[in-house]
Amino acid sequence: QLVQSGGEVKKPGDSLKISCRGYDYSFANYWIGWVRQMPGKGLEWMGIIDPSDSDSRYSPSFLGQVTFSADRSITTAYLQWSSLKASDTAIYYCTRLSPTLRAFDIWGQGTVVTVSS
Protein backbone atom coordinates (compact mmCIF):
# COMPACT_ATOMS: atom_id res chain seq x y z
CA GLN A 1 0.00 0.00 0.00
CA LEU A 2 0.95 3.65 -0.28
CA VAL A 3 0.40 5.90 2.72
CA GLN A 4 0.57 9.66 2.26
CA SER A 5 1.28 12.36 4.79
CA GLY A 6 -1.52 14.36 6.33
CA GLY A 7 -3.31 17.44 5.11
CA GLU A 8 -1.54 20.78 5.08
CA VAL A 9 -2.67 24.38 5.40
CA LYS A 10 -0.12 26.88 4.13
CA LYS A 11 0.20 30.50 3.11
CA PRO A 12 1.18 31.74 -0.35
CA GLY A 13 4.95 31.76 -0.65
CA ASP A 14 5.45 28.95 1.85
CA SER A 15 7.46 25.86 0.99
CA LEU A 16 6.06 22.36 1.41
CA LYS A 17 7.12 18.74 1.06
CA ILE A 18 4.55 15.94 1.21
CA SER A 19 5.37 12.26 1.39
CA CYS A 20 4.20 8.92 0.08
CA ARG A 21 5.50 5.78 1.79
CA GLY A 22 5.31 2.36 0.22
CA TYR A 23 4.68 -0.79 2.23
CA ASP A 24 4.81 -4.49 1.52
CA TYR A 25 6.40 -4.40 -1.90
CA SER A 26 9.81 -3.77 -3.42
CA PHE A 27 9.65 0.02 -3.49
CA ALA A 28 12.63 0.59 -5.77
CA ASN A 29 11.16 -1.59 -8.52
CA TYR A 30 8.08 0.51 -9.25
CA TRP A 31 7.88 4.05 -10.56
CA ILE A 32 5.72 6.42 -8.49
CA GLY A 33 3.39 8.86 -10.24
CA TRP A 34 1.84 12.04 -8.88
CA VAL A 35 -1.67 13.23 -9.73
CA ARG A 36 -3.40 16.49 -8.86
CA GLN A 37 -7.10 17.02 -8.34
CA MET A 38 -8.12 20.63 -7.93
CA PRO A 39 -11.43 21.35 -6.14
CA GLY A 40 -14.33 20.11 -8.24
CA LYS A 41 -12.05 19.17 -11.13
CA GLY A 42 -10.65 16.04 -12.74
CA LEU A 43 -7.42 14.13 -12.38
CA GLU A 44 -4.29 15.77 -13.80
CA TRP A 45 -1.08 13.95 -14.55
CA MET A 46 1.87 15.71 -12.89
CA GLY A 47 4.68 13.30 -13.63
CA ILE A 48 6.60 10.33 -12.33
CA ILE A 49 9.77 9.29 -10.53
CA ASP A 50 11.84 6.12 -10.56
CA PRO A 51 12.70 5.52 -6.87
CA SER A 52 15.72 3.41 -7.81
CA ASP A 53 17.66 6.39 -9.17
CA SER A 54 15.29 9.38 -8.81
CA ASP A 55 14.98 9.75 -12.59
CA SER A 56 11.99 12.08 -12.90
CA ARG A 57 9.67 13.11 -15.73
CA TYR A 58 7.46 16.15 -15.37
CA SER A 59 4.34 17.07 -17.26
CA PRO A 60 4.99 20.38 -19.04
CA SER A 61 2.33 22.04 -16.86
CA PHE A 62 4.28 21.18 -13.72
CA LEU A 63 7.89 21.45 -14.89
CA GLY A 64 9.63 24.04 -12.72
CA GLN A 65 6.63 24.26 -10.38
CA VAL A 66 7.25 21.16 -8.28
CA THR A 67 10.07 18.74 -7.53
CA PHE A 68 9.89 14.98 -7.12
CA SER A 69 12.35 13.08 -4.96
CA ALA A 70 12.63 9.69 -3.35
CA ASP A 71 14.53 7.96 -0.58
CA ARG A 72 14.48 4.25 -1.24
CA SER A 73 16.11 3.50 2.13
CA ILE A 74 12.85 4.52 3.81
CA THR A 75 10.63 3.57 0.84
CA THR A 76 9.30 7.10 0.53
CA ALA A 77 8.63 9.44 -2.37
CA TYR A 78 8.17 13.17 -2.02
CA LEU A 79 6.47 16.03 -3.80
CA GLN A 80 7.85 19.45 -3.02
CA TRP A 81 7.05 23.11 -3.65
CA SER A 82 9.45 25.97 -2.98
CA SER A 83 6.82 28.72 -3.12
CA LEU A 84 3.17 27.80 -2.94
CA LYS A 85 0.39 29.65 -4.71
CA ALA A 86 -3.32 29.69 -3.97
CA SER A 87 -3.80 27.76 -7.20
CA ASP A 88 -1.84 24.83 -5.69
CA THR A 89 -4.84 24.11 -3.47
CA ALA A 90 -5.78 20.56 -4.37
CA ILE A 91 -5.69 16.91 -3.42
CA TYR A 92 -2.44 15.23 -4.42
CA TYR A 93 -2.30 11.49 -4.99
CA CYS A 94 0.73 9.27 -5.35
CA THR A 95 0.31 6.04 -7.26
CA ARG A 96 2.39 3.01 -8.21
CA LEU A 97 3.02 2.11 -11.84
CA SER A 98 2.80 -1.61 -12.43
CA PRO A 99 5.15 -2.43 -15.32
CA THR A 100 3.25 -5.66 -15.89
CA LEU A 101 -0.11 -3.96 -16.21
CA ARG A 102 1.28 -0.69 -17.57
CA ALA A 103 -1.27 0.95 -15.27
CA PHE A 104 -1.46 2.49 -11.81
CA ASP A 105 -2.59 -0.31 -9.56
CA ILE A 106 -2.08 1.09 -6.07
CA TRP A 107 -2.94 4.60 -4.92
CA GLY A 108 -2.25 6.60 -1.81
CA GLN A 109 -5.20 8.03 0.09
CA GLY A 110 -4.42 11.56 -1.08
CA THR A 111 -3.00 14.62 0.68
CA VAL A 112 -5.14 17.73 0.85
CA VAL A 113 -3.10 20.89 0.42
CA THR A 114 -4.80 24.19 1.15
CA VAL A 115 -3.01 27.44 0.33
CA SER A 116 -4.70 30.53 1.67
CA SER A 117 -3.68 33.86 3.10
Next chain:
Amino acid sequence: DIQMTQSPSSLSASVGDRVTITCRASQGISDHLNWYQWKPGKAPKLLIYAASSLQSGVPSRFSGSGSGTDFTLTISSLQPEDFATYYCQQSHNAQYMYSFGRGTKLEIK
Protein backbone atom coordinates in the same frame (compact mmCIF):
# COMPACT_ATOMS: atom_id res chain seq x y z
CA ASP B 1 1.34 15.33 -25.97
CA ILE B 2 -1.47 12.83 -26.33
CA GLN B 3 -4.91 14.31 -25.64
CA MET B 4 -7.66 12.11 -24.27
CA THR B 5 -11.27 13.06 -24.98
CA GLN B 6 -13.98 11.40 -22.91
CA SER B 7 -17.68 11.46 -23.56
CA PRO B 8 -20.16 12.12 -22.21
CA SER B 9 -18.94 14.39 -19.43
CA SER B 10 -21.94 13.34 -17.36
CA LEU B 11 -24.54 10.64 -17.57
CA SER B 12 -27.74 9.86 -15.68
CA ALA B 13 -28.80 6.25 -15.43
CA SER B 14 -30.79 3.86 -13.28
CA VAL B 15 -29.81 0.75 -11.36
CA GLY B 16 -29.80 -2.16 -13.78
CA ASP B 17 -29.05 -0.02 -16.85
CA ARG B 18 -26.27 -0.76 -19.28
CA VAL B 19 -24.00 2.23 -19.80
CA THR B 20 -21.12 2.96 -22.12
CA ILE B 21 -18.44 5.63 -21.79
CA THR B 22 -16.11 6.45 -24.63
CA CYS B 23 -12.56 7.72 -24.74
CA ARG B 24 -10.69 8.89 -27.83
CA ALA B 25 -6.95 9.46 -28.09
CA SER B 26 -5.47 12.19 -30.28
CA GLN B 27 -3.10 9.64 -31.79
CA GLY B 28 -2.83 5.88 -31.84
CA ILE B 29 -1.98 4.35 -28.47
CA SER B 30 -2.32 0.64 -29.27
CA ASP B 31 -4.07 -0.89 -26.24
CA HIS B 32 -2.30 1.30 -23.68
CA LEU B 33 -5.52 2.57 -22.17
CA ASN B 34 -6.68 2.23 -18.58
CA TRP B 35 -9.92 3.03 -16.79
CA TYR B 36 -10.27 4.23 -13.21
CA GLN B 37 -13.21 4.83 -10.89
CA TRP B 38 -13.16 7.72 -8.47
CA LYS B 39 -15.50 8.49 -5.60
CA PRO B 40 -15.30 11.62 -3.40
CA GLY B 41 -13.06 11.11 -0.40
CA LYS B 42 -11.46 8.02 -1.88
CA ALA B 43 -8.45 7.26 -4.03
CA PRO B 44 -8.96 6.35 -7.68
CA LYS B 45 -9.36 2.63 -8.33
CA LEU B 46 -8.03 0.77 -11.34
CA LEU B 47 -10.82 -1.07 -13.15
CA ILE B 48 -9.48 -1.98 -16.59
CA TYR B 49 -5.92 -2.05 -17.92
CA ALA B 50 -4.59 -2.64 -21.41
CA ALA B 51 -7.96 -1.54 -22.81
CA SER B 52 -9.82 -4.75 -22.00
CA SER B 53 -8.22 -6.59 -19.08
CA LEU B 54 -10.18 -6.64 -15.85
CA GLN B 55 -8.16 -5.76 -12.78
CA SER B 56 -8.21 -8.37 -10.04
CA GLY B 57 -11.20 -8.03 -7.75
CA VAL B 58 -13.22 -5.83 -10.10
CA PRO B 59 -16.74 -7.15 -10.83
CA SER B 60 -17.28 -8.73 -14.22
CA ARG B 61 -20.06 -6.27 -15.09
CA PHE B 62 -17.23 -3.89 -16.02
CA SER B 63 -15.65 -4.39 -19.41
CA GLY B 64 -13.45 -2.46 -21.78
CA SER B 65 -12.76 -2.57 -25.48
CA GLY B 66 -10.93 -0.75 -28.22
CA SER B 67 -7.54 -0.26 -29.75
CA GLY B 68 -5.71 2.50 -31.55
CA THR B 69 -7.65 5.70 -30.86
CA ASP B 70 -11.16 4.66 -29.79
CA PHE B 71 -12.05 2.93 -26.54
CA THR B 72 -15.12 2.15 -24.48
CA LEU B 73 -15.92 1.25 -20.90
CA THR B 74 -19.17 -0.62 -20.42
CA ILE B 75 -21.02 -1.41 -17.23
CA SER B 76 -23.49 -4.14 -18.06
CA SER B 77 -25.95 -3.72 -15.18
CA LEU B 78 -25.46 -0.70 -12.97
CA GLN B 79 -25.30 -1.27 -9.24
CA PRO B 80 -25.77 1.44 -6.60
CA GLU B 81 -22.05 1.42 -5.79
CA ASP B 82 -21.15 2.19 -9.43
CA PHE B 83 -22.30 5.80 -9.27
CA ALA B 84 -18.97 7.57 -9.45
CA THR B 85 -16.70 9.42 -11.85
CA TYR B 86 -14.78 7.41 -14.43
CA TYR B 87 -11.49 8.41 -16.03
CA CYS B 88 -9.53 7.01 -18.90
CA GLN B 89 -5.75 7.33 -18.98
CA GLN B 90 -3.27 6.51 -21.69
CA SER B 91 0.00 4.83 -20.75
CA HIS B 92 1.50 4.88 -24.24
CA ASN B 93 3.75 7.92 -24.22
CA ALA B 94 7.41 6.90 -24.19
CA GLN B 95 8.30 9.80 -21.88
CA TYR B 96 5.76 8.71 -19.26
CA MET B 97 3.39 11.61 -20.01
CA TYR B 98 0.31 9.59 -19.07
CA SER B 99 -2.58 11.98 -19.64
CA PHE B 100 -6.11 11.50 -18.31
CA GLY B 101 -9.44 12.17 -19.91
CA ARG B 102 -11.61 14.84 -18.27
CA GLY B 103 -13.84 12.28 -16.62
CA THR B 104 -17.44 11.08 -16.88
CA LYS B 105 -19.67 11.60 -13.88
CA LEU B 106 -22.24 8.84 -13.61
CA GLU B 107 -25.27 9.93 -11.62
CA ILE B 108 -28.44 8.27 -10.47
CA LYS B 109 -31.50 9.08 -12.56
